[in-house]
Amino acid sequence: xxxxxxxxPSLSVQEGRISxxxxxxxxxxxxxxxxxxxxxxxxxxxxxxISSIKDKNxxxxxxxxxxxxxxxxxxxxxxxxxGDSAVYFCSLSSGSARQLTFGSGTQLTxxx
Amino acid sequence: xxxxxxxxxxxxRKEGQNVTLSCEQNLNHDAMYWYRQDPGQGLRLIYYSQxxxxxxxxxxxxxxxxxxxxxxxxxxxxxSAQKNPTAFYLCASSISTNSYNEQFFGPGTRLTVL
Numbered sequence: 057x058x059x060x061x062x063x064x065p066s067l068s069v070q071e072g073r074i075s076x077x078x079x080x081x082x083x084x085x086x087x088x089x090x091x092x093x094x095x096x097x098x099x100x101x102x103x104x105x106i107s108s109i110k111d112k113n114x115x116x117x118x119x120x121x122x123x124x125x126x127x128x129x130x131x132x133x134x135x136x137x138x139g140d141s142a143v144y145f146c147s148l149s150s151g152s153a154r155q156l157t158f159g160s161g162t163q164l165t166x167x168x
Numbered sequence: 169x170x171x172x173x174x175x176x177x178x179x180x181r182k183e184g185q186n187v188t189l190s191c192e193q194n195l196n197h198d199a200m201y202w203y204r205q206d207p208g209q210g211l212r213l214i215y216y217s218q219x220x221x222x223x224x225x226x227x228x229x230x231x232x233x234x235x236x237x238x239x240x241x242x243x244x245x246x247x248s249a250q251k252n253p254t255a256f257y258l259c260a261s262s263i264s265t266n267s268y269n270e271q272f273f274g275p276g277t278r279l280t281v282l
Contacts, residue, residue: 090270092273097276097278099172099260102272152218152265153265154265158210161209
């Protein structure tokens with residue numbers, strides 16, 4: 057029973073274009089949403105977050121959109137750069153200990 | 169230079185042996201977490217601790233044990249009862265659980281059972 061789904065295991069984008077990574081969830085109890093970036097054999101690094109009371113948060117080239125009615129989260133990267141090539145995980149927070157539930161990840165490849 | 173350290177980076181274990189993975193943080197964070205990552209999957213929560221001398225089971229705690237005797241340290245023991253221990257193990261910490269805070273991750277330990 058996957059509560060968080062990233063249906064695209066991989067995505068290739070040309071340098072300079074927009075990358076859109078998607079995430080769907082089933083549990084309305086999630087109240088804080090985060091995106092992490094991960095390189096092979098390393099720990100994930102925090103990228104951007106959004107609380108459930110907002111529908112958009114922007115930080116430089118990265119924008120996260122939240123559609124609560126559709127239970128859908130997306131990350132936009134524009135313009136995409138080769139250094140953005142990594143696995144991106146959406147993670148959703150809930151519970152008193154702010155436990156994170158992770159999606160399975162999307163491998164983004166930005167082609168020069 | 170604050171951060172989270174995990175050691176060792178690679179660990180090999182014979183079947184039937186217990187092994188302990190180290191996690192240390194000097195960020196003065198209250199909460200610490202252990203996750204497991206398998207190929208093609210997201211991270212799954214094993215155990216977490218919100219405060220010293222207290223910890224809770226996550227989604228896949230069977231075959232694992234932890235302790236939280238010091239704020240800085242949260243070691244994970246993979247016991248022989250864990251049926252599929254080969255995986256990439258990640259430790260994380262966050263400031264507290266009183267508000268929304270991102271978790272900071274260590275570099276991970278790759279455990280291989282021979």
